[in-house]
Amino acid sequence: MELHVANHPLIDHKVTILRDKDTTSPVFRLLVDELVTLLAYEATRHVRVEEREVETPLTRTVGTRISDPQPIIVPILRAGLGMLDGMTRLMPNAEVGFLGLKRDEETLEAITYANRLPDDLTGRQVFLIDPMLATGGSLIMAIEYVLERGATDVTCVCLLAAPEGIENVRRAVGDRANVNVVVACVDEKLNEVGYIVPGLGDAGDRLYGIVDH
Numbered sequence: 224m225e226l227h228v229a230n231h232p233l234i235d236h237k238v239t240i241l242r243d244k245d246t247t248s249p250v251f252r253l254l255v256d257e258l259v260t261l262l263a264y265e266a267t268r269h270v271r272v273e274e275r276e277v278e279t280p281l282t283r284t285v286g287t288r289i290s291d292p293q294p295i296i297v298p299i300l301r302a303g304l305g306m307l308d309g310m311t312r313l314m315p316n317a318e319v320g321f322l323g324l325k326r327d328e329e330t331l332e333a334i335t336y337a338n339r340l341p342d343d344l345t346g347r348q349v350f351l352i353d354p355m356l357a358t359g360g361s362l363i364m365a366i367e368y369v370l371e372r373g374a375t376d377v378t379c380v381c382l383l384a385a386p387e388g389i390e391n392v393r394r395a396v397g398d399r400a401n402v403n404v405v406v407a408c409v410d411e412k413l414n415e416v417g418y419i420v421p422g423l424g425d426a427g428d429r430l431y432g433i434v435d436h
């Protein structure tokens with residue numbers, strides 16, 4: 224597993240506003256969308272391309288286009304949905320699959336409640352998107368899910384990550400596949416109830432409102 228931390232002043236500026244408990248949902252959603260666009264630059268660095276001829280006003284030349292099979296973007300519901308538009312805007316031909324995971328707030332274990340993904344992901348580039356990597360349980364479950372279906376190239380795009388979660392993902396994935404994790408920021412730690420500190424709270428609630436856990 225390879226970790227990429229964005230380390231960019233514009234990204235840090237926007238993340239700081241996300242952290243602010245007084246930032247409202249509409250602003251939060253807008254910032255998440257903007258941050259994805261910035262992170263996608265790094266996350267899509269190795270997207271597969273093929274040659275394509277193009278005729279400029281001056282001459283013919285050879286450029287590139289994203290090759291088939293198109294990448295597949297998988298938001299981890301709910302919070303990952305907030306990152307979907309930003310990714311599809313940049314890769315409009317990508318396919319989209321859905322994975323609904325909910326962390327049990329007592330055991331901190333992820334539970335799958337929905338999935339809508341092709342059974343066969345052989346040879347596909349997969350982009351898993353979820354703003355929060357806390358214990359890593361949810362992301363590990365999602366990575367396992369797509370690896371079991373044949374994906375060999377997985378890029379996870381997250382906003383905030385806890386060091387403990389990154390280590391857990393690293394240990395779980397080992398050197399089995401080409402797994403990249405791109406994050407805006409690595410925070411200090413997890414607190415005693417599994418929340419990222421300083422963090423931003425519950426990303427799903429901040430995007431879409433509070434629900435019963």
Ligand SMILES: O=P(O)(O)OC[C@H]1O[C@H](OP(=O)(O)OP(=O)(O)O)[C@H](O)[C@@H]1O
Nearest residue numbers: 300301302325326357358359360361427
């Ligand atoms: O690394 P972990 O310890 O597994 O925690 C991270 C997960 O928790 C959040 O989702 P949550 O379960 O709150 O669901 P939601 O998106 O519906 O709010 C977050 O979006 C991740 O999926």
Ligand SMILES: O=c1cc[nH]c(=O)[nH]1
Nearest residue numbers: 357418419424425426
């Ligand atoms: O800090 C955290 C941890 C898990 N999920 C969140 O949304 N936030």
Ligand SMILES: [Mg+2]
Nearest residue numbers: 425426427428
């Ligand atoms: Mg949540």
